Amino acid sequence: MNRIEGQVRIPSGCAIAAVISKNGSKMTGEKIIDSMKPMHDRSNGLGGGFAAYGIYPEYRDFYALHMFFNDRASRKNCEVFLKERFEIVKSEILPTRKNPAITDEPVIWRYFVAPLRSMLVNLQLDEKEYVARSVMKINTEMPDAYVFSSGKNMGTFKAVGFPEDVGVFYRLDEYEGYSWTAHGRYPTNTPGWWGGAHPFTLLDYSIVHNGEISSYDANRRFIEMFGYKCTLQTDTEVITYIMDYLLRIQKLSLQEAASVIAAPFWSTIAAKTNEAEKEKLKYLRTVFSSLLITGPFSIVFGFNGGLMALNDRLKLRSMVVGEKNDRIFIASEEAAIRVMEPNVENMYAPAGGEAVIVKIKDGVY
Amino acid sequence: MGIELIYPDFEVIRNENRCISCRVCERQCANEVHSYDAERNRMLADESRCVDCQRCVALCPTRALKIVRSDCRLRENANWQEDTIKEVYKQADSGGVLLSSMGNPKPMPVYWDKILINASQVTNPSIDPLREPMETRTFLGKKPGQIEKDENGEILCKLEPQLELSMPVMFSAMSYGSISYNAHKSLATAAKELGIYYNTGEGGLHEDFYHYGKNTIVQVASGRFGVYKEYLEIGAAVEIKMGQGAKPGIGGHLPGAKIVGDVSRTRMIPEGSDAISPAPHHDIYSIEDLRQLVYSLKEATEYKKPIIVKVAAVHNIAAIASGIARSGADIIAIDGFRGGTGAAPTRIRDHVGIPIELALASVDKRLRDEGSRNRVSLVVGGSIRSSADVVKAIALGADACYIATAALLALGCHLCRTCQTGKCNWGIATQRPELVKRLNPEIGCERLINLMNAWRHEIKELMGGMGINSIEALRGNRLMLRGIGLTDKELEILGISHAGE
Numbered sequence: 001m002n003r004i005e006g007q008v009r010i011p012s013g014c015a016i017a018a019v020i021s022k023n024g025s026k027m028t029g030e031k032i033i034d035s036m037k038p039m040h041d042r043s044n045g046l047g048g049g050f051a052a053y054g055i056y057p058e059y060r061d062f063y064a065l066h067m068f069f070n071d072r073a074s075r076k077n078c079e080v081f082l083k084e085r086f087e088i089v090k091s092e093i094l095p096t097r098k099n100p101a102i103t104d105e106p107v108i109w110r111y112f113v114a115p116l117r118s119m120l121v122n123l124q125l126d127e128k129e130y131v132a133r134s135v136m137k138i139n140t141e142m143p144d145a146y147v148f149s150s151g152k153n154m155g156t157f158k159a160v161g162f163p164e165d166v167g168v169f170y171r172l173d174e175y176e177g178y179s180w181t182a183h184g185r186y187p188t189n190t191p192g193w194w195g196g197a198h199p200f201t202l203l204d205y206s207i208v209h210n211g212e213i214s215s216y217d218a219n220r221r222f223i224e225m226f227g228y229k230c231t232l233q234t235d236t237e238v239i240t241y242i243m244d245y246l247l248r249i250q251k252l253s254l255q256e257a258a259s260v261i262a263a264p265f266w267s268t269i270a271a272k273t274n275e276a277e278k279e280k281l282k283y284l285r286t287v288f289s290s291l292l293i294t295g296p297f298s299i300v301f302g303f304n305g306g307l308m309a310l311n312d313r314l315k316l317r318s319m320v321v322g323e324k325n326d327r328i329f330i331a332s333e334e335a336a337i338r339v340m341e342p343n344v345e346n347m348y349a350p351a352g353g354e355a356v357i358v359k360i361k362d363g364v365y
Numbered sequence: 366m367g368i369e370l371i372y373p374d375f376e377v378i379r380n381e382n383r384c385i386s387c388r389v390c391e392r393q394c395a396n397e398v399h400s401y402d403a404e405r406n407r408m409l410a411d412e413s414r415c416v417d418c419q420r421c422v423a424l425c426p427t428r429a430l431k432i433v434r435s436d437c438r439l440r441e442n443a444n445w446q447e448d449t450i451k452e453v454y455k456q457a458d459s460g461g462v463l464l465s466s467m468g469n470p471k472p473m474p475v476y477w478d479k480i481l482i483n484a485s486q487v488t489n490p491s492i493d494p495l496r497e498p499m500e501t502r503t504f505l506g507k508k509p510g511q512i513e514k515d516e517n518g519e520i521l522c523k524l525e526p527q528l529e530l531s532m533p534v535m536f537s538a539m540s541y542g543s544i545s546y547n548a549h550k551s552l553a554t555a556a557k558e559l560g561i562y563y564n565t566g567e568g569g570l571h572e573d574f575y576h577y578g579k580n581t582i583v584q585v586a587s588g589r590f591g592v593y594k595e596y597l598e599i600g601a602a603v604e605i606k607m608g609q610g611a612k613p614g615i616g617g618h619l620p621g622a623k624i625v626g627d628v629s630r631t632r633m634i635p636e637g638s639d640a641i642s643p644a645p646h647h648d649i650y651s652i653e654d655l656r657q658l659v660y661s662l663k664e665a666t667e668y669k670k671p672i673i674v675k676v677a678a679v680h681n682i683a684a685i686a687s688g689i690a691r692s693g694a695d696i697i698a699i700d701g702f703r704g705g706t707g708a709a710p711t712r713i714r715d716h717v718g719i720p721i722e723l724a725l726a727s728v729d730k731r732l733r734d735e736g737s738r739n740r741v742s743l744v745v746g747g748s749i750r751s752s753a754d755v756v757k758a759i760a761l762g763a764d765a766c767y768i769a770t771a772a773l774l775a776l777g778c779h780l781c782r783t784c785q786t787g788k789c790n791w792g793i794a795t796q797r798p799e800l801v802k803r804l805n806p807e808i809g810c811e812r813l814i815n816l817m818n819a820w821r822h823e824i825k826e827l828m829g830g831m832g833i834n835s836i837e838a839l840r841g842n843r844l845m846l847r848g849i850g851l852t853d854k855e856l857e858i859l860g861i862s863h864a865g866e
Contacts, residue, residue, distance in 0.1 A: 012488075214842075215842060217843050222738070222841065224733070253518070266500055283522040289504070290739070294833045313834075314497060
């Protein structure tokens, strides 16, 4: 039997796309599904997925867990674990639409949960750390259960298939969000299960990524010192953990995190005229040298209230950005953006290492 | 003669048709192998004194000389090999401990040669270092566990003292005394020019070299020779030498005959007195004592300089290194059992300690398991022979490498392994003025710079092939390595997969 993703490292090429409304106005998933169609050939039918923000306003105070189970027994088993740790306010089958292009689906379930107060006090953990650890525990210790989305008021939807089919399968036309990201995957060999598809998420952080990073094992071995477990052996997974570590644990800003993972060259830092900026860049590069990511990548990092797009510092992967009114569009190819918005304006290709950060108006999400 | 005769290891072959009896060989050989027979106008040789240093071969103007291994052999025996038998004869004759120098010459496994490096094909691009930036700059020192910000949310850029290296290679410790003034000068000037560091070893620092202080690591070893306030202040970092790969568990002994003139002044001991470094530091009998010395040195240098703790790679190295990381050291230097020396008991050199590759892999893993890898930097040596060894060491988890033998080879050393005699014909491991002056420190410096620049180019090529454009993305990146012909256990310790996996 072939080894499934996680037991083997699978390099992938990819397509990515994203759209966000700076005003926080809602869009259905139809446009982002359409954006993946002209980039069909950047995927090979072995993985597609989406992340959507602002889709669960009625449950905004609860963590939305999207889960894959191998069978009913494993779900029952996992629910015992969840009930020990969380108050489950809603538990249901994640609605799907049967589609001949999507087969071999696992049991897909959705829970809205809140951590049990008594457990938080006992373990002396803040809520997010508690949820993150619980997710990590399920994903590393329960072979038949997998949490693929765990943020508040957001959700990830992914499968083995072409992204446009995956979108239809998950009925994304029925969801409304202020920010959407999408991913089509071109893995070099068969992932074997759905968990390997992207986006990869932890809490409300999600990553769609196109590339194959050459720093993978240096990054992985460093980040695993801090309690993260890279079970999938994918770039996306390790980049998500790095972002979580830099933003949530080290409390860096997005821009600072970008200067860690796509650090400016030493020559660029030396040429800075602003002494404070120079000192800070040198400091970040020295302190977090093991989190520098080399090799090609273009990522869209989604979070509650915004997103960030970033290329590797040599710009070894294509990525363009455009805007129209309150909307910002990001994609591997211009064609994908023009499908979403034919009259797009200010189209440009961000330079390598140049972070494009979009945050929506305060109080909207 | 008779029972105590050990037939010479080498033969001096002189092509009489070429020899012009110019007597260069005679003048060049401090071992007095060559002599001139005026009556017959021909050169003679006493090969029993020859150490195969190749000095006469290199300087013979007519290329009339070669040194070959003697074919006068004892009867072959796989168990009692010739070297073993001869060592028995020597000890039966002298009653003494056998001495030798430089690294372990035994055919022990060299793991570097059983590790292969990756390259990009198709799924991601290799990078051409001639066209794209390729960074080798490295910072050694403690990194903070948690970033602090001020009330405005700005990062407080507070950092413990760091060593900045233009490339992840430094010249390892060799004392003034074990090597010559000119050898030290070559190392110091090259280190400065290259933006790296050299290391005083336990011989103090000659006053002439104080102005290379920014590129000097000053060593504090068990004899404390040459250690005083100014010495500590001049260096860029202070290294506590707990052990050395060539002779773990024992100290050092520089005979009084070598403690002359400047060497005596620099070591701060009287002329003619033996310089004996005890086996342990007599103020360090345990890990908590090490912590006290680390902090004493930090106090003495006002917390402005990183403290390096150098240890030999021994069986329990992972736990030892983990303890050192907790003792406040900024950098741990580990010296493998193939590391060189100016003099060591042969049995210790050849039988004590473990290979640096295995030590490095297990220390790096242990520090990561303990979550303390970022708290210290790791420097490895003994023996790093090429840029490929450097790349493999970094990928296994080292921050930088120490080289010494390779640096001496660049200065002219021919690895004859008789440094302990003090008669180095290449002017390196000697204090005899007529020999020392054979090493021109300007040429020595230039050759060291050439070597390092060549390695830097090769490191960049290898990195570019892997699609990596900065050395920090290579550090600990074990996926870039594969083993060849290694057992499961060896692969497990190295933390790498086998080629083809």
